[in-house]
Amino acid sequence: MIKFDRIKSLYMTFQKRVQKILDLLETYGEVEIRQLATGIGVSEVTIRRDLANMASNGLLYRTHGGAMKISDVIKPVSFVSKAEVNLKAKEAICKRAAADIIDGDVIFMDCGSTAFRLCQFIKNKDIKIITNSLPIVNELQGSAVTINLIGGEVDITRQAVHGTMALEHISRYHASKAFLGIDGITAEGLYAGSESEASNTLAMAAQAGRTYLLCDATKIGKTSYLKFNDLSLVDILITDYNGSEVNKFESKGISVYSVTGS
Incomplete structure (x- = not known):
């Protein structure tokens, strides 16, 4: 189970959420929607939307329950974008x-x-x-x-x-x-x-x-x-x-x- 401290800001901008998600992926390789929502302090709906946007830009690989680092799954941007x-x-x-x-x-x-x-x-x-x-x-x-x-x-x-x-x-x-x-x-x-x-x-x-x-x-x-x-x-x-x-x-x-x- 991934453990990380809850971020205090309830009004984090999309850009800051993106950076936090990327930081967590760099640390853990894979994260779940529920864990991201809890850790960042936003709803699961917001996290799902963020992950979809990030996947379409080739920043991560979207899994059914969360996301993974691109390098960990050896999937290029073209496949990730097409899959979304x-x-x-x-x-x-x-x-x-x-x-x-x-x-x-x-x-x-x-x-x-x-x-x-x-x-x-x-x-x-x-x-x-x-x-x-x-x-x-x-x-x-x-x-x-x-x-x-x-x-x-x-x-x-x-x-x-x-x-x-x-x-x-x-x-x-x-x-x-x-x-x-x-x-x-x-x-x-x-x-x-x-x-x-x-x-x-x-x-x-x-x-x-x-x-x-x-x-x-x-x-x-x-x-x-x-x-x-x-x-x-x-x-x-x-x-x-x-x-x-x-x-x-x-x-x-x-x-x-x-x-x-x-």
């Missing part, structure tokens, strides 16, 4: 996805920021996860989950493992389900930001009994750098989008699970 975008929608999507994960499952999880949010809902499940995501490995350490980290070259920007050896690793395993993200989806197909990410997505889907696409509304109708497959890759789409594109996806044989992300 549309947070409520991503959490609603992942809560629904977790409902389909049962004890004994073996699942693939890719390096997407939405898939990462699934971690908080599955920590107590007796399952095996095969992933190329370093943030997911870090988040699930010490949980009930058994982790199989895919081997290969580390992509520092994406904090993920890619490459020929990674694809070979994936091909050796079979999973009951795969939970994947993409950069865009239209009625014409699936889009990725790079060939390496597209290759991993294809490899995981090929080795899974059922493929789930975790996709917030900003990805619907969006095209990207690379169209890498048609919609036949996907069995189930979980999204907070509820517009006309849903009918097009369902006509292609995809089951669409709609959630409320606000």
